[in-house]
Amino acid sequence: MLTSPVESTVLxxxxxxxxxxxxxxxDLVRDAALVNxxxxxxxxxxxxxxxxxxxRFNGTVGRRQIEMELRRSAAGLRTDQARIRSLIPTNKFPLQDLRFVEYDAREAAAIFSHLHYLRSARAGSRNFALVDPVNGLPVSLCSVSPLEWLRVGRQLQTQFGVPRERVWDVSRVYSFDVAPSNAISFLLAKVRNVFRTEVRDVDLLTTAVDPNLGFTGSSYRAANWHRWMSIQARPYLYVDRLYASPRQLRQRFGTANLSELQVRHGxxxxQSRAKLLDSTIFCCRVRGETEFVAPDDQRRLRR
Structure with missing residues:
Protein backbone atom coordinates (compact mmCIF):
# COMPACT_ATOMS: atom_id res chain seq x y z
CA MET A 1 0.00 0.00 0.00
CA LEU A 2 1.29 3.48 -0.89
CA THR A 3 0.96 5.87 2.02
CA SER A 4 0.85 9.64 1.91
CA PRO A 5 3.59 11.65 3.71
CA VAL A 6 1.03 12.49 6.40
CA GLU A 7 0.05 8.84 6.94
CA SER A 8 3.65 7.66 7.07
CA THR A 9 4.38 10.06 9.95
CA VAL A 10 1.36 9.06 12.05
CA LEU A 11 2.81 7.46 15.18
CA ASP A 27 -6.02 0.55 5.41
CA LEU A 28 -3.60 -1.43 7.55
CA VAL A 29 -6.23 -4.14 8.10
CA ARG A 30 -6.99 -4.38 4.40
CA ASP A 31 -3.32 -4.85 3.55
CA ALA A 32 -2.80 -7.46 6.29
CA ALA A 33 -5.92 -9.34 5.24
CA LEU A 34 -4.80 -9.41 1.61
CA VAL A 35 -1.32 -10.69 2.47
CA ASN A 36 -2.71 -13.40 4.75
CA ARG A 56 -2.71 4.03 27.01
CA PHE A 57 -5.08 5.45 29.60
CA ASN A 58 -5.95 8.21 27.11
CA GLY A 59 -7.03 5.63 24.53
CA THR A 60 -4.15 6.04 22.10
CA VAL A 61 -2.16 3.24 20.50
CA GLY A 62 1.19 3.43 18.73
CA ARG A 63 1.24 2.55 15.06
CA ARG A 64 3.93 -0.05 15.71
CA GLN A 65 1.73 -1.64 18.40
CA ILE A 66 -1.19 -1.70 15.97
CA GLU A 67 0.92 -3.45 13.36
CA MET A 68 2.13 -5.99 15.94
CA GLU A 69 -1.44 -6.74 17.08
CA LEU A 70 -2.51 -7.05 13.46
CA ARG A 71 0.21 -9.64 12.83
CA ARG A 72 -0.75 -11.60 15.95
CA SER A 73 -4.46 -11.46 15.15
CA ALA A 74 -3.84 -12.44 11.53
CA ALA A 75 -1.75 -15.44 12.55
CA GLY A 76 -4.41 -16.61 15.00
CA LEU A 77 -7.25 -16.07 12.56
CA ARG A 78 -5.38 -17.88 9.79
CA THR A 79 -4.90 -20.88 12.08
CA ASP A 80 -8.56 -20.84 13.15
CA GLN A 81 -9.82 -20.63 9.57
CA ALA A 82 -7.62 -23.56 8.55
CA ARG A 83 -9.20 -25.74 11.25
CA ILE A 84 -12.71 -25.32 9.84
CA ARG A 85 -11.90 -24.69 6.18
CA SER A 86 -14.64 -27.04 5.01
CA LEU A 87 -17.30 -24.85 6.65
CA ILE A 88 -16.21 -21.54 5.10
CA PRO A 89 -18.18 -20.43 2.01
CA THR A 90 -16.31 -18.88 -0.90
CA ASN A 91 -19.04 -18.29 -3.50
CA LYS A 92 -21.41 -15.33 -3.53
CA PHE A 93 -25.14 -15.74 -4.08
CA PRO A 94 -28.00 -13.22 -4.18
CA LEU A 95 -29.97 -12.90 -0.97
CA GLN A 96 -33.08 -14.43 -2.52
CA ASP A 97 -31.14 -17.61 -3.41
CA LEU A 98 -30.05 -18.33 0.16
CA ARG A 99 -32.01 -20.88 2.22
CA PHE A 100 -33.01 -20.27 5.82
CA VAL A 101 -32.45 -23.31 8.04
CA GLU A 102 -32.10 -24.32 11.66
CA TYR A 103 -28.40 -25.05 11.57
CA ASP A 104 -26.48 -28.03 12.92
CA ALA A 105 -25.38 -27.32 16.51
CA ARG A 106 -21.98 -28.98 16.19
CA GLU A 107 -21.03 -27.07 13.04
CA ALA A 108 -22.35 -23.80 14.48
CA ALA A 109 -20.23 -24.34 17.60
CA ALA A 110 -17.17 -24.95 15.43
CA ILE A 111 -17.68 -21.67 13.57
CA PHE A 112 -18.38 -19.60 16.67
CA SER A 113 -15.51 -21.19 18.61
CA HIS A 114 -13.00 -20.42 15.88
CA LEU A 115 -14.19 -17.31 14.06
CA HIS A 116 -16.51 -15.32 16.33
CA TYR A 117 -14.57 -12.70 18.28
CA LEU A 118 -15.53 -14.35 21.59
CA ARG A 119 -14.23 -17.68 20.23
CA SER A 120 -16.91 -19.65 22.02
CA ALA A 121 -20.44 -20.99 21.52
CA ARG A 122 -23.27 -20.51 24.00
CA ALA A 123 -24.58 -23.78 25.40
CA GLY A 124 -28.32 -24.43 25.15
CA SER A 125 -28.73 -22.39 21.98
CA ARG A 126 -30.81 -22.83 18.88
CA ASN A 127 -28.79 -22.01 15.78
CA PHE A 128 -30.09 -20.57 12.53
CA ALA A 129 -28.39 -19.77 9.25
CA LEU A 130 -28.73 -18.60 5.70
CA VAL A 131 -26.98 -21.28 3.66
CA ASP A 132 -25.90 -21.25 0.05
CA PRO A 133 -28.05 -23.25 -2.41
CA VAL A 134 -25.20 -25.37 -3.78
CA ASN A 135 -23.11 -26.64 -0.87
CA GLY A 136 -25.35 -25.77 2.07
CA LEU A 137 -22.57 -23.71 3.66
CA PRO A 138 -23.60 -21.00 6.14
CA VAL A 139 -23.24 -17.47 4.81
CA SER A 140 -24.67 -15.77 7.91
CA LEU A 141 -25.60 -17.53 11.14
CA CYS A 142 -26.70 -16.77 14.68
CA SER A 143 -27.41 -18.54 17.93
CA VAL A 144 -30.34 -17.73 20.21
CA SER A 145 -30.41 -18.78 23.85
CA PRO A 146 -32.34 -18.01 27.05
CA LEU A 147 -31.37 -14.64 28.48
CA GLU A 148 -28.83 -15.05 31.28
CA TRP A 149 -27.97 -11.40 31.92
CA LEU A 150 -29.65 -10.75 35.27
CA ARG A 151 -29.37 -6.97 35.23
CA VAL A 152 -30.91 -6.76 31.77
CA GLY A 153 -33.61 -9.22 32.78
CA ARG A 154 -34.53 -7.19 35.87
CA GLN A 155 -34.75 -3.97 33.85
CA LEU A 156 -36.95 -5.62 31.22
CA GLN A 157 -39.28 -6.80 33.99
CA THR A 158 -39.34 -3.46 35.82
CA GLN A 159 -39.59 -1.08 32.87
CA PHE A 160 -41.35 -3.15 30.21
CA GLY A 161 -43.17 -5.84 32.16
CA VAL A 162 -41.43 -8.72 30.37
CA PRO A 163 -40.37 -11.59 32.68
CA ARG A 164 -36.77 -12.72 32.14
CA GLU A 165 -37.87 -16.33 31.59
CA ARG A 166 -39.81 -15.15 28.52
CA VAL A 167 -36.77 -13.49 26.93
CA TRP A 168 -34.24 -15.11 24.61
CA ASP A 169 -30.96 -13.53 23.58
CA VAL A 170 -29.26 -13.46 20.17
CA SER A 171 -25.98 -14.39 21.80
CA ARG A 172 -23.80 -14.97 18.72
CA VAL A 173 -23.88 -13.63 15.16
CA TYR A 174 -21.33 -14.28 12.44
CA SER A 175 -21.46 -13.30 8.79
CA PHE A 176 -18.86 -14.21 6.19
CA ASP A 177 -17.61 -11.61 3.73
CA VAL A 178 -19.43 -13.37 0.87
CA ALA A 179 -22.76 -12.58 2.54
CA PRO A 180 -24.90 -10.20 0.47
CA SER A 181 -26.09 -6.87 1.79
CA ASN A 182 -28.86 -7.11 4.40
CA ALA A 183 -28.14 -10.80 5.08
CA ILE A 184 -28.08 -10.37 8.86
CA SER A 185 -31.27 -8.30 9.03
CA PHE A 186 -32.98 -10.85 6.74
CA LEU A 187 -31.78 -13.68 9.01
CA LEU A 188 -33.04 -11.88 12.11
CA ALA A 189 -36.48 -11.44 10.54
CA LYS A 190 -36.63 -15.16 9.78
CA VAL A 191 -35.59 -16.03 13.35
CA ARG A 192 -38.29 -13.78 14.78
CA ASN A 193 -40.86 -15.53 12.63
CA VAL A 194 -39.76 -18.92 14.00
CA PHE A 195 -40.25 -17.72 17.57
CA ARG A 196 -43.55 -16.02 16.69
CA THR A 197 -45.06 -19.13 15.11
CA GLU A 198 -43.38 -22.02 16.96
CA VAL A 199 -42.32 -20.85 20.44
CA ARG A 200 -45.25 -19.74 22.57
CA ASP A 201 -43.35 -19.04 25.80
CA VAL A 202 -40.98 -16.37 24.41
CA ASP A 203 -42.15 -12.74 24.13
CA LEU A 204 -38.95 -10.81 23.48
CA LEU A 205 -35.60 -11.16 21.73
CA THR A 206 -32.59 -9.15 22.88
CA THR A 207 -28.96 -8.68 21.92
CA ALA A 208 -25.93 -6.71 23.12
CA VAL A 209 -23.99 -4.59 20.64
CA ASP A 210 -20.41 -3.65 21.53
CA PRO A 211 -19.40 -0.41 19.73
CA ASN A 212 -15.77 -0.87 20.82
CA LEU A 213 -15.49 -3.43 18.04
CA GLY A 214 -16.95 -1.16 15.40
CA PHE A 215 -20.49 -2.55 15.66
CA THR A 216 -23.31 -0.03 15.28
CA GLY A 217 -26.46 -2.16 15.43
CA SER A 218 -27.45 -1.21 11.87
CA SER A 219 -28.55 -4.75 11.01
CA TYR A 220 -30.84 -4.81 14.05
CA ARG A 221 -32.35 -1.46 13.16
CA ALA A 222 -32.93 -2.70 9.62
CA ALA A 223 -34.82 -5.67 11.10
CA ASN A 224 -37.01 -3.27 13.17
CA TRP A 225 -35.29 -3.84 16.48
CA HIS A 226 -34.94 -0.85 18.82
CA ARG A 227 -32.36 0.21 21.36
CA TRP A 228 -33.96 0.01 24.79
CA MET A 229 -31.04 0.51 27.20
CA SER A 230 -27.28 0.54 27.57
CA ILE A 231 -24.93 -1.14 29.99
CA GLN A 232 -21.75 0.24 31.49
CA ALA A 233 -18.53 -0.98 29.94
CA ARG A 234 -16.06 -2.90 32.03
CA PRO A 235 -12.38 -3.41 31.19
CA TYR A 236 -11.51 -6.15 28.74
CA LEU A 237 -9.56 -9.01 30.30
CA TYR A 238 -6.64 -10.84 28.69
CA VAL A 239 -4.88 -14.04 29.64
CA ASP A 240 -1.50 -14.63 28.03
CA ARG A 241 -2.30 -11.72 25.65
CA LEU A 242 -5.59 -13.25 24.46
CA TYR A 243 -9.00 -11.81 25.28
CA ALA A 244 -11.11 -13.83 27.72
CA SER A 245 -14.55 -13.02 29.08
CA PRO A 246 -15.30 -13.56 32.79
CA ARG A 247 -17.50 -16.51 31.75
CA GLN A 248 -14.61 -18.07 29.85
CA LEU A 249 -12.26 -17.54 32.79
CA ARG A 250 -14.67 -19.28 35.15
CA GLN A 251 -15.09 -22.16 32.72
CA ARG A 252 -11.37 -22.53 32.13
CA PHE A 253 -9.92 -21.81 35.57
CA GLY A 254 -12.88 -21.97 37.94
CA THR A 255 -12.49 -18.28 38.83
CA ALA A 256 -12.51 -14.83 37.25
CA ASN A 257 -10.49 -13.28 40.11
CA LEU A 258 -7.39 -11.79 38.49
CA SER A 259 -5.11 -12.10 41.52
CA GLU A 260 -6.10 -15.73 41.98
CA LEU A 261 -5.45 -16.46 38.31
CA GLN A 262 -1.94 -15.07 38.58
CA VAL A 263 -1.05 -16.78 41.85
CA ARG A 264 -2.70 -20.18 41.42
CA HIS A 265 -2.42 -20.67 37.67
CA GLY A 266 0.64 -18.63 36.75
CA GLN A 271 -6.90 -5.67 31.66
CA SER A 272 -7.55 -2.69 29.45
CA ARG A 273 -6.89 0.75 30.91
CA ALA A 274 -8.52 3.10 28.41
CA LYS A 275 -12.16 4.08 28.83
CA LEU A 276 -14.41 1.84 26.75
CA LEU A 277 -17.79 2.63 25.22
CA ASP A 278 -20.96 1.26 26.80
CA SER A 279 -22.69 -1.70 25.16
CA THR A 280 -26.19 -1.10 23.81
CA ILE A 281 -29.10 -3.48 24.27
CA PHE A 282 -31.42 -3.88 21.29
CA CYS A 283 -34.80 -5.57 21.66
CA CYS A 284 -37.51 -6.98 19.42
CA ARG A 285 -41.02 -8.02 20.38
CA VAL A 286 -41.73 -11.52 19.08
CA ARG A 287 -45.37 -10.58 18.47
CA GLY A 288 -46.58 -7.16 17.51
CA GLU A 289 -44.64 -3.96 16.93
CA THR A 290 -41.51 -3.19 18.92
CA GLU A 291 -41.90 0.19 20.55
CA PHE A 292 -39.39 2.99 20.16
CA VAL A 293 -37.81 4.08 23.45
CA ALA A 294 -36.75 7.71 23.58
CA PRO A 295 -33.12 8.31 24.58
CA ASP A 296 -34.18 10.02 27.83
CA ASP A 297 -36.13 6.89 28.79
CA GLN A 298 -33.26 4.49 28.09
CA ARG A 299 -31.63 3.40 31.33
CA ARG A 300 -27.88 2.99 31.70
CA LEU A 301 -27.29 -0.18 33.69
CA ARG A 302 -24.24 -0.61 35.88
CA ARG A 303 -22.17 -3.75 35.97
Whole structure:
Protein backbone atom coordinates (compact mmCIF):
# COMPACT_ATOMS: atom_id res chain seq x y z
CA MET A 1 0.00 0.00 0.00
CA LEU A 2 1.29 3.48 -0.89
CA THR A 3 0.96 5.87 2.02
CA SER A 4 0.85 9.64 1.91
CA PRO A 5 3.59 11.65 3.71
CA VAL A 6 1.03 12.49 6.40
CA GLU A 7 0.05 8.84 6.94
CA SER A 8 3.65 7.66 7.07
CA THR A 9 4.38 10.06 9.95
CA VAL A 10 1.36 9.06 12.05
CA LEU A 11 2.81 7.46 15.18
CA UNK A 12 -0.29 7.14 17.37
CA UNK A 13 -3.99 6.60 16.72
CA UNK A 14 -6.89 6.71 19.14
CA UNK A 15 -9.19 3.74 19.62
CA UNK A 16 -11.95 5.96 18.23
CA UNK A 17 -9.87 6.48 15.08
CA UNK A 18 -9.43 2.72 14.69
CA UNK A 19 -13.19 2.13 14.90
CA UNK A 20 -13.89 4.41 11.94
CA UNK A 21 -14.31 2.56 8.62
CA UNK A 22 -12.26 5.15 6.68
CA UNK A 23 -9.24 5.34 8.97
CA UNK A 24 -5.57 4.53 8.52
CA UNK A 25 -6.26 1.47 10.68
CA UNK A 26 -8.74 0.16 8.08
CA ASP A 27 -6.02 0.55 5.41
CA LEU A 28 -3.60 -1.43 7.55
CA VAL A 29 -6.23 -4.14 8.10
CA ARG A 30 -6.99 -4.38 4.40
CA ASP A 31 -3.32 -4.85 3.55
CA ALA A 32 -2.80 -7.46 6.29
CA ALA A 33 -5.92 -9.34 5.24
CA LEU A 34 -4.80 -9.41 1.61
CA VAL A 35 -1.32 -10.69 2.47
CA ASN A 36 -2.71 -13.40 4.75
CA UNK A 37 -5.73 -14.43 2.66
CA UNK A 38 -8.19 -13.38 5.40
CA UNK A 39 -11.56 -11.68 5.55
CA UNK A 40 -10.98 -8.01 6.43
CA UNK A 41 -14.09 -7.77 8.59
CA UNK A 42 -13.09 -10.70 10.80
CA UNK A 43 -9.53 -9.38 11.13
CA UNK A 44 -10.82 -5.90 12.01
CA UNK A 45 -13.00 -7.16 14.86
CA UNK A 46 -10.37 -9.49 16.29
CA UNK A 47 -7.72 -6.76 16.28
CA UNK A 48 -10.04 -4.14 17.78
CA UNK A 49 -10.73 -6.61 20.59
CA UNK A 50 -7.03 -6.78 21.44
CA UNK A 51 -5.93 -3.16 20.90
CA UNK A 52 -7.25 -2.02 24.33
CA UNK A 53 -4.67 -4.32 25.92
CA UNK A 54 -1.85 -2.07 24.69
CA UNK A 55 -3.69 1.27 24.62
CA ARG A 56 -2.71 4.03 27.01
CA PHE A 57 -5.08 5.45 29.60
CA ASN A 58 -5.95 8.21 27.11
CA GLY A 59 -7.03 5.63 24.53
CA THR A 60 -4.15 6.04 22.10
CA VAL A 61 -2.16 3.24 20.50
CA GLY A 62 1.19 3.43 18.73
CA ARG A 63 1.24 2.55 15.06
CA ARG A 64 3.93 -0.05 15.71
CA GLN A 65 1.73 -1.64 18.40
CA ILE A 66 -1.19 -1.70 15.97
CA GLU A 67 0.92 -3.45 13.36
CA MET A 68 2.13 -5.99 15.94
CA GLU A 69 -1.44 -6.74 17.08
CA LEU A 70 -2.51 -7.05 13.46
CA ARG A 71 0.21 -9.64 12.83
CA ARG A 72 -0.75 -11.60 15.95
CA SER A 73 -4.46 -11.46 15.15
CA ALA A 74 -3.84 -12.44 11.53
CA ALA A 75 -1.75 -15.44 12.55
CA GLY A 76 -4.41 -16.61 15.00
CA LEU A 77 -7.25 -16.07 12.56
CA ARG A 78 -5.38 -17.88 9.79
CA THR A 79 -4.90 -20.88 12.08
CA ASP A 80 -8.56 -20.84 13.15
CA GLN A 81 -9.82 -20.63 9.57
CA ALA A 82 -7.62 -23.56 8.55
CA ARG A 83 -9.20 -25.74 11.25
CA ILE A 84 -12.71 -25.32 9.84
CA ARG A 85 -11.90 -24.69 6.18
CA SER A 86 -14.64 -27.04 5.01
CA LEU A 87 -17.30 -24.85 6.65
CA ILE A 88 -16.21 -21.54 5.10
CA PRO A 89 -18.18 -20.43 2.01
CA THR A 90 -16.31 -18.88 -0.90
CA ASN A 91 -19.04 -18.29 -3.50
CA LYS A 92 -21.41 -15.33 -3.53
CA PHE A 93 -25.14 -15.74 -4.08
CA PRO A 94 -28.00 -13.22 -4.18
CA LEU A 95 -29.97 -12.90 -0.97
CA GLN A 96 -33.08 -14.43 -2.52
CA ASP A 97 -31.14 -17.61 -3.41
CA LEU A 98 -30.05 -18.33 0.16
CA ARG A 99 -32.01 -20.88 2.22
CA PHE A 100 -33.01 -20.27 5.82
CA VAL A 101 -32.45 -23.31 8.04
CA GLU A 102 -32.10 -24.32 11.66
CA TYR A 103 -28.40 -25.05 11.57
CA ASP A 104 -26.48 -28.03 12.92
CA ALA A 105 -25.38 -27.32 16.51
CA ARG A 106 -21.98 -28.98 16.19
CA GLU A 107 -21.03 -27.07 13.04
CA ALA A 108 -22.35 -23.80 14.48
CA ALA A 109 -20.23 -24.34 17.60
CA ALA A 110 -17.17 -24.95 15.43
CA ILE A 111 -17.68 -21.67 13.57
CA PHE A 112 -18.38 -19.60 16.67
CA SER A 113 -15.51 -21.19 18.61
CA HIS A 114 -13.00 -20.42 15.88
CA LEU A 115 -14.19 -17.31 14.06
CA HIS A 116 -16.51 -15.32 16.33
CA TYR A 117 -14.57 -12.70 18.28
CA LEU A 118 -15.53 -14.35 21.59
CA ARG A 119 -14.23 -17.68 20.23
CA SER A 120 -16.91 -19.65 22.02
CA ALA A 121 -20.44 -20.99 21.52
CA ARG A 122 -23.27 -20.51 24.00
CA ALA A 123 -24.58 -23.78 25.40
CA GLY A 124 -28.32 -24.43 25.15
CA SER A 125 -28.73 -22.39 21.98
CA ARG A 126 -30.81 -22.83 18.88
CA ASN A 127 -28.79 -22.01 15.78
CA PHE A 128 -30.09 -20.57 12.53
CA ALA A 129 -28.39 -19.77 9.25
CA LEU A 130 -28.73 -18.60 5.70
CA VAL A 131 -26.98 -21.28 3.66
CA ASP A 132 -25.90 -21.25 0.05
CA PRO A 133 -28.05 -23.25 -2.41
CA VAL A 134 -25.20 -25.37 -3.78
CA ASN A 135 -23.11 -26.64 -0.87
CA GLY A 136 -25.35 -25.77 2.07
CA LEU A 137 -22.57 -23.71 3.66
CA PRO A 138 -23.60 -21.00 6.14
CA VAL A 139 -23.24 -17.47 4.81
CA SER A 140 -24.67 -15.77 7.91
CA LEU A 141 -25.60 -17.53 11.14
CA CYS A 142 -26.70 -16.77 14.68
CA SER A 143 -27.41 -18.54 17.93
CA VAL A 144 -30.34 -17.73 20.21
CA SER A 145 -30.41 -18.78 23.85
CA PRO A 146 -32.34 -18.01 27.05
CA LEU A 147 -31.37 -14.64 28.48
CA GLU A 148 -28.83 -15.05 31.28
CA TRP A 149 -27.97 -11.40 31.92
CA LEU A 150 -29.65 -10.75 35.27
CA ARG A 151 -29.37 -6.97 35.23
CA VAL A 152 -30.91 -6.76 31.77
CA GLY A 153 -33.61 -9.22 32.78
CA ARG A 154 -34.53 -7.19 35.87
CA GLN A 155 -34.75 -3.97 33.85
CA LEU A 156 -36.95 -5.62 31.22
CA GLN A 157 -39.28 -6.80 33.99
CA THR A 158 -39.34 -3.46 35.82
CA GLN A 159 -39.59 -1.08 32.87
CA PHE A 160 -41.35 -3.15 30.21
CA GLY A 161 -43.17 -5.84 32.16
CA VAL A 162 -41.43 -8.72 30.37
CA PRO A 163 -40.37 -11.59 32.68
CA ARG A 164 -36.77 -12.72 32.14
CA GLU A 165 -37.87 -16.33 31.59
CA ARG A 166 -39.81 -15.15 28.52
CA VAL A 167 -36.77 -13.49 26.93
CA TRP A 168 -34.24 -15.11 24.61
CA ASP A 169 -30.96 -13.53 23.58
CA VAL A 170 -29.26 -13.46 20.17
CA SER A 171 -25.98 -14.39 21.80
CA ARG A 172 -23.80 -14.97 18.72
CA VAL A 173 -23.88 -13.63 15.16
CA TYR A 174 -21.33 -14.28 12.44
CA SER A 175 -21.46 -13.30 8.79
CA PHE A 176 -18.86 -14.21 6.19
CA ASP A 177 -17.61 -11.61 3.73
CA VAL A 178 -19.43 -13.37 0.87
CA ALA A 179 -22.76 -12.58 2.54
CA PRO A 180 -24.90 -10.20 0.47
CA SER A 181 -26.09 -6.87 1.79
CA ASN A 182 -28.86 -7.11 4.40
CA ALA A 183 -28.14 -10.80 5.08
CA ILE A 184 -28.08 -10.37 8.86
CA SER A 185 -31.27 -8.30 9.03
CA PHE A 186 -32.98 -10.85 6.74
CA LEU A 187 -31.78 -13.68 9.01
CA LEU A 188 -33.04 -11.88 12.11
CA ALA A 189 -36.48 -11.44 10.54
CA LYS A 190 -36.63 -15.16 9.78
CA VAL A 191 -35.59 -16.03 13.35
CA ARG A 192 -38.29 -13.78 14.78
CA ASN A 193 -40.86 -15.53 12.63
CA VAL A 194 -39.76 -18.92 14.00
CA PHE A 195 -40.25 -17.72 17.57
CA ARG A 196 -43.55 -16.02 16.69
CA THR A 197 -45.06 -19.13 15.11
CA GLU A 198 -43.38 -22.02 16.96
CA VAL A 199 -42.32 -20.85 20.44
CA ARG A 200 -45.25 -19.74 22.57
CA ASP A 201 -43.35 -19.04 25.80
CA VAL A 202 -40.98 -16.37 24.41
CA ASP A 203 -42.15 -12.74 24.13
CA LEU A 204 -38.95 -10.81 23.48
CA LEU A 205 -35.60 -11.16 21.73
CA THR A 206 -32.59 -9.15 22.88
CA THR A 207 -28.96 -8.68 21.92
CA ALA A 208 -25.93 -6.71 23.12
CA VAL A 209 -23.99 -4.59 20.64
CA ASP A 210 -20.41 -3.65 21.53
CA PRO A 211 -19.40 -0.41 19.73
CA ASN A 212 -15.77 -0.87 20.82
CA LEU A 213 -15.49 -3.43 18.04
CA GLY A 214 -16.95 -1.16 15.40
CA PHE A 215 -20.49 -2.55 15.66
CA THR A 216 -23.31 -0.03 15.28
CA GLY A 217 -26.46 -2.16 15.43
CA SER A 218 -27.45 -1.21 11.87
CA SER A 219 -28.55 -4.75 11.01
CA TYR A 220 -30.84 -4.81 14.05
CA ARG A 221 -32.35 -1.46 13.16
CA ALA A 222 -32.93 -2.70 9.62
CA ALA A 223 -34.82 -5.67 11.10
CA ASN A 224 -37.01 -3.27 13.17
CA TRP A 225 -35.29 -3.84 16.48
CA HIS A 226 -34.94 -0.85 18.82
CA ARG A 227 -32.36 0.21 21.36
CA TRP A 228 -33.96 0.01 24.79
CA MET A 229 -31.04 0.51 27.20
CA SER A 230 -27.28 0.54 27.57
CA ILE A 231 -24.93 -1.14 29.99
CA GLN A 232 -21.75 0.24 31.49
CA ALA A 233 -18.53 -0.98 29.94
CA ARG A 234 -16.06 -2.90 32.03
CA PRO A 235 -12.38 -3.41 31.19
CA TYR A 236 -11.51 -6.15 28.74
CA LEU A 237 -9.56 -9.01 30.30
CA TYR A 238 -6.64 -10.84 28.69
CA VAL A 239 -4.88 -14.04 29.64
CA ASP A 240 -1.50 -14.63 28.03
CA ARG A 241 -2.30 -11.72 25.65
CA LEU A 242 -5.59 -13.25 24.46
CA TYR A 243 -9.00 -11.81 25.28
CA ALA A 244 -11.11 -13.83 27.72
CA SER A 245 -14.55 -13.02 29.08
CA PRO A 246 -15.30 -13.56 32.79
CA ARG A 247 -17.50 -16.51 31.75
CA GLN A 248 -14.61 -18.07 29.85
CA LEU A 249 -12.26 -17.54 32.79
CA ARG A 250 -14.67 -19.28 35.15
CA GLN A 251 -15.09 -22.16 32.72
CA ARG A 252 -11.37 -22.53 32.13
CA PHE A 253 -9.92 -21.81 35.57
CA GLY A 254 -12.88 -21.97 37.94
CA THR A 255 -12.49 -18.28 38.83
CA ALA A 256 -12.51 -14.83 37.25
CA ASN A 257 -10.49 -13.28 40.11
CA LEU A 258 -7.39 -11.79 38.49
CA SER A 259 -5.11 -12.10 41.52
CA GLU A 260 -6.10 -15.73 41.98
CA LEU A 261 -5.45 -16.46 38.31
CA GLN A 262 -1.94 -15.07 38.58
CA VAL A 263 -1.05 -16.78 41.85
CA ARG A 264 -2.70 -20.18 41.42
CA HIS A 265 -2.42 -20.67 37.67
CA GLY A 266 0.64 -18.63 36.75
CA UNK A 267 -1.27 -16.88 33.98
CA UNK A 268 -0.18 -13.52 32.63
CA UNK A 269 -3.36 -11.51 33.27
CA UNK A 270 -3.95 -7.99 31.96
CA GLN A 271 -6.90 -5.67 31.66
CA SER A 272 -7.55 -2.69 29.45
CA ARG A 273 -6.89 0.75 30.91
CA ALA A 274 -8.52 3.10 28.41
CA LYS A 275 -12.16 4.08 28.83
CA LEU A 276 -14.41 1.84 26.75
CA LEU A 277 -17.79 2.63 25.22
CA ASP A 278 -20.96 1.26 26.80
CA SER A 279 -22.69 -1.70 25.16
CA THR A 280 -26.19 -1.10 23.81
CA ILE A 281 -29.10 -3.48 24.27
CA PHE A 282 -31.42 -3.88 21.29
CA CYS A 283 -34.80 -5.57 21.66
CA CYS A 284 -37.51 -6.98 19.42
CA ARG A 285 -41.02 -8.02 20.38
CA VAL A 286 -41.73 -11.52 19.08
CA ARG A 287 -45.37 -10.58 18.47
CA GLY A 288 -46.58 -7.16 17.51
CA GLU A 289 -44.64 -3.96 16.93
CA THR A 290 -41.51 -3.19 18.92
CA GLU A 291 -41.90 0.19 20.55
CA PHE A 292 -39.39 2.99 20.16
CA VAL A 293 -37.81 4.08 23.45
CA ALA A 294 -36.75 7.71 23.58
CA PRO A 295 -33.12 8.31 24.58
CA ASP A 296 -34.18 10.02 27.83
CA ASP A 297 -36.13 6.89 28.79
CA GLN A 298 -33.26 4.49 28.09
CA ARG A 299 -31.63 3.40 31.33
CA ARG A 300 -27.88 2.99 31.70
CA LEU A 301 -27.29 -0.18 33.69
CA ARG A 302 -24.24 -0.61 35.88
CA ARG A 303 -22.17 -3.75 35.97
Missing amino acids: RLSLDDCRRPDSLFS GLEPRALTVRTLLHLPRVA AVVE
